[in-house]
Amino acid sequence: MSSNISRSKNRSNINTDQALSANKMDKESTPAISHSRIKSRINSIDMMRGAVMLIMLLDHVRERFFLHMQVSDPMDLTTTSWGLFLSRFAAHFCAPVFVFLTGVSAWLYANRGHGQPRSARAFLIKRGLFLIALEILVINISWMGNYHTLWLQVIWVIGLSMLTLAALINLPRPWMAVLGLAIVFGHNLLTPIGFQPNEWAYGLWTILHDRGYLVSEGALKIKVSYPALPWMGVILLGYVAGPIFSDKLDASARQQKLLLLGGSCFALFVLLRGFNIYGETLPWQAGAHLGETLMSIFNLTKYPPSLSFLLVTLGGMFFCLVAFERHFTSAGETDGRLARVGHGLSVFGSVPMFFYILHLYVLLLLYTLAKLTFGANHGELFGVNSMGWIGLIAGVLIIVLYYPVKQFSEYKKHSTQAWIKYL
Template structure:
């Protein structure tokens, strides 16, 4: 299978490995999104009383996607900026930030909800990435070494801010929620969802940007082992790193689930360590690996935004078609604030995890051919 993406230029192992890990984790994100729309509605895989190991880790492995996106985007932005002035970088980063935020609010929010009235508006991964790039436009004036130190201090120390909790709907509360406090904000018939709080995420992006000139295979393994080890040390001590300390359960199985049940919203220090650490280790070992299987995943990773948006649209459309075949109103799959309330129209809707995995494989197959077509006939025009 010849990969259409690879150009006739000398093979760039670094870019290829980044596209490879993005592609792999995109398919895992697609699995998690399939679970969201097709598994029993509003179920919480992290609820130890009602989850199963397979359901828990189906969700857990998707945690790696967002940190990889932010870090690798940071390294790409550094490579792009090398021959530009600070002023050019500033204005271009601002333009990119506003473009991503617009895509989030107008396109991605609609694909998630299918609600023409936009009654549910969320700040998800694309909007958070845009917001982080907006901050990077200002931070990029800092010396790179200082930016590295600053980013690492934020990633390790932002858990100290967890005790500052603001309530209500004041502008101060909303601003703090955007930066560090996950929140659902009802406003009349609308619901504003803030999941990807900015503080930890922009630090991952800025770290990738700051060490872009130092990106080398030889330190990836060391950095990965250090961060992963630090996660196990902090998690074992159980005094710092996450809003939800783990606890011993009635079975070893549930104790392990509790141990790995880290907080993504807002992203905790433990969450950052257990995702970035293994990512660095994986990047170390896959650099230079190239075969038919890796080419398959690179097809997704070379056009990540297109893949992400199309997969969301495809999964949501399929879920709506699924309602038609079980004689349920299609309007139930138009996500509104009522969709998050117990007893809503989707309360009894859902399929087993086996069905979810089968649907996921179908979606990945279809998306692969869509991405190939997009890269071959659209991007090359």
């Protein structure tokens, strides 16, 4: 009997040790799993930002060295080449991705993986005002090297959208979703509304919906290039979609949600645009061949962004986020090339504001030197003669700018200075 008691105690001790050991392993492995999930989802966001930053670089090189072949909005397909059309269409993805992911980032800031939720209002107000000041004081002069005209462009509209989200941050998420969807889906109905410069609502309507000059005469002209209303809807929807990127959500579940969103956007685009029902001011028309027809279908309005424009660009973004998380974040185990591409994209995407300012001033310097060296060869402008040169210049700049961007990204990670986080 004593032998049985002894064996029973031994079993009990063994079971207890196993339970304690398993509990210890769970505690030790949980942070690692959580960190892996966080790294995966955040890397996919940085890769997405990095990808559109490089597309944006290509478009800005075009605006510097191919401005003699400037495009209208929507584009004039009778004068636009395939190369020019494709580069401009690719650039359409930049602003929607940045504004939507700004909303996602605000939600992630407010809902950290640990600790209690915190308000993102102060975060949004400070950064929104900072971006508007940056547009006016730093970025504007990088375009023309002067202050003849103050162009209120994408950084301005992101800042204004952040201030809008700050004002509405305490709305219940369902109400925020309804408001965001109403703006994105309904703003095309406002197209017939317009005001003349001498009418009381002209200034407000120019800021919200109609691209135009706030001040058209005098030493300093002010032009709104990015009407803000649709982008306010996009940032609200980004904030509403924030929980998709929570570390509490399994990667496969997140990817399924993103695929559903992307598929829904594309299906709506096919329906609304395919039958010219709604969502775009310029109906598409059949061309002489398939290429012309496709160009007409995807010739979408950006200022302000039409519903069709947002369905295509946001839908593409959702699919890309899935691809980056599924195929690039863990590619090192199977494909070193994909891993290197993913890492490179995440480097550019980790410090987007720094890269944005840096590349604009580098382009200003290059253009100034080229014009001084070779002279104006297209009227008052200097430019190259084909889109092939634009691609080559952009490719070289990607390689040249990678090192300073990487260095600043590393510095930002280890810096304790608060202002660094704004870049």
